[in-house]
Amino acid sequence: MKETSETNVYDESPYPSRPYSQTHPRHLATIATLFGIQPKLVSDCRVLEIGCSDGSNLIPMACEFPNSQFVGVDLSSRQIKNAKQTVETLKLKNIDLRYCNILDVDDSFGKYDYIIAHGIYSWVPDDVQKHLLKLCKHRLNNQGIAYISYNTYPGWKMRGLLRDMMLYHANNFEDTPSKITQAKALINFLSETVPVENNAYGTLLRNELKNMKNWDDNYFLHESLEEVNDPVYFYQFIEKAKQQGLQYLAESEVHNMITGNFDARVKETLDKIGTNIIQREQYMDFIRNRMFRQTLLCHDDISLTRGIDVENISSMNMSSNCEAVTKDPDLTSNAEVEFKVNNLHFSSECPYTKCTVNYLGSIWPEYISFQDILEKVGTFIDNNLQTKAERNEDINDVDLFATKIFNLYAKNIIDLSLYPPTVTKTISKNPVIGPIACLQAQTQDWTTNQLHQVVDVDVISKHLLPLLDGQHDDKKIRKHLLKLIQNGTLQLQLDGVLLEDNDEIMDNLDEYIKTYLNKVSKSALLEN
Template identity: 35%
Template sequence: MQTSYDEIPYMGRVHAQTHPQRLAIIAKLFNFPAPKIETARILELGCGDGSNLLNIAYQLPQSTCIGIDASSLHIERGQGMIEAAKLSNAKLVAENLTSIDESWGTFDYIICHGVFSWVPIEVQQKIFSICKNLLSETGIAYISYNTYPGWHMYNMFRGMMQYHAGKMEHTEDKIAQAKAILQFTTLHTLDSSSPYGQFLGNNIEFMSRLTDEYLFHEYLETNNHPLYFNQFVEQAAQHSLQYLGDTEFHTMTPLNYPEETKATLEAISPSIFELEQYMDFLRCRRFRCSLLIRDHHELKREVPLDPFLDLRFRFRAFAQSLIDIEPTERPEQPLSDEEHDIETTLHAISINDANIEDQDLTAADVDLYKSALELLNDCYPQSLHFSEIIAQCSTTLSRVIEQEEQIDLCKLFQSLFIKNLIHLELIAPTFVTEISERPILNPLARYQLTYQAVVNSALHDMILVSDPWLQQLGQRLTGEHTLPELIETLKELQDQEILETPFETPPEDPDKELLVLLKKALQIFADHGALIG
């Protein structure tokens, strides 16, 4: 049975918050014994072309990954990726998720991203039922969904677009007219300075940047059912499931609010569920990624320091999720939500960002903290285990780092994590940051470049490769070609007029200039975890 996703397929994407590692870390912080991710059985409901699931399978070769999607076109693309990456631990099924029963076995992690709000209510109940019946004893389910109060505002856009675009017969006309009605309404509202006019003006740029496939499936499909967080938790409870946490941990705590706000939130929130619902009101939150476990487990909601002693740490790069790689220099300009300059800028994290309370910092404390932060900065995008940080700081400072100092450093990392300034990892992703003579782009990314401009990375992030020059280059990074051979191939593609020259004016030494651009492009692939050799 053909679906709207066969007519307008979704671009394959990875979603960092869905990785079993992220789920297991949230569990670890609450002292919940999540299954070992390296050997886990993982199910993704509505897996699309498998970009997300197959990237997990590639990173966790001892795991078993099964995905299901109703679009045969999505699954066909995914099968191509499985063959290209020679994955023996992944399987994709072209069926409706309602066909899943207990014969599928149990799973340690169930992922359901971008599905729950966009299916009929009875299918939502089936998703809960799958989680109830197929989760292993300490398994974790991830479900993302549109939420109120934020979606009350975006329902207004959805209503406008559906009313006007619904008069069109063809899909491409529906998409074009959905954009047109938003532009018309924004430009011709009677009072652009009114709250309504300002809301339209503030959001039209965001809406206009949406890709056609995203706009269609998010705003023009029949089903889109947002709900409040407390309603989601209540529905999960009806299926013997309880809320574990959110994959964006910093959204679970009021510590980032002013003292007066925190005091009021704590006074009116007897439970974590009420606290998070009130914070959703304050943020006007419109999207959530919730984790569920079986309801008979008892949870400790305090987050101790102990877990941080056994984790890896990586700076958060304050680039957007989609990093636009260009082979040529561009003039300075403001960054949009979907692009970033050649050099990814790291947020300059200082000790003050942590707001360490109840600490009188000595000169030795400051030296240790600075040394640790410099280590993370220097090794980015790689991560370091806490023990490695202690060992390297000890070498740098030429002294033993005492136990009490290690605890204080843990507090620093805990605070930076709560402020969403660093990532936590259980295992180190496999990629290289140095350019080899015969560079290799990960095979999933190479295959993705044959049909789209977004590719996977070992950091479980997306890289937007919008330039045709780089798209052609990426497909040829198999490890079989040296840098001079790659340059000759690119020149041949220019001669065949498949590619345009990357130079505005012919350089004196084209090979030399091409080599400069080639190394720059390869380094950016490497800096974002896409090169494996």
């Protein structure tokens, strides 16, 4: 069925849109640089997003880079209308949002340094997939990068079976809400009926149901009941890209490309049977049962660097919210220290590594340049050794340090960025968050931080985040918060305990504000 503004399912049930840090030009430029491309400055670039939805991914970029130009297209007139309202409210002049079919993106659109197509490729027919790859070839500048996400096999084999079952059942119903309700009911019925014990089918079914329970209705509709959902094997996608004059650059999550993140036996086999990067990537998909990829493409006439280039690493800035598990860790000896970052735990005996991640954790969410962290780590180690003889590695060995930094990046312990975001941990007298964060906090349950990530907005934040506009100091924030408490709009809790006594509230108000602002700082919301 040809979609019009009247029949477009994305008008009826908008696809949930959010910022995706892995699509940000800063992130794409970093990966491109690591592999030998010289990308356009993100502060003065052109970005095209195919399927921009309500602009939740593109608009924060336009806010961040006023001298860059952003164009977004989407087939949902409803989503584009909402996006334009946001742009008007923010008074942005560097973004153009168009109600447009992908097939109508032609030469009149001009050239771009970064093209983003998140959640599009697998959900459109073959001719549109081909046109998407073709427009990436013809709309990208010479050193441009395209990001395309898509569903993959073998992971989608099982989910595809469930999709077929749900479609069979849902097609018995006319309206969308009934289709969603009945499709979920069928999966629930199957999971309760099919035995799990000694039954691989039942186990897979139960696992998939567990994943689907976290999906909201609109996401469920577009992921499971969309008319088109066409997964491919990775190598098949790359073959189609090659036909349009594009080549594989990398994945947006580089750590997933590293065979060394498997155990030694698996790595050895992968390196032996995977004679090129495409084969290795495909074999890793087989091992992981991968079902989703976020692939970066570039022109096929670019010569890429696949090894570690010290010059590229040394041009980077880095950050990490890593912290030692134990208090006062031994950083300068060869004693093993355990660290945690997000949900990952790792241990190291290397003073270089321990000092690096410990320092990065202390300044989170700020970034620091390669040269500065090299100097700080070297100075710290020198100052804390009893004798020079204790130092078993040369602090001034830039190649060695670059290798260690890349290894941390390859394990997803630290983040590298060619262009550090304008984020600070410092709570100034008049704290400032970005204008998009202020606006979003008032109207929805999440907002966008300076790292282009989602931060949940609770009841308190809905009232306090909009005050962080550079015009309110702690006294004005205190006055506003006290008023909200006194008129019953908010209740004050400290360490999970509700404060109801007025004297208790007054005694703890300043400490509460301090704690809250520290939380805002840790959430990478404060603008430098």
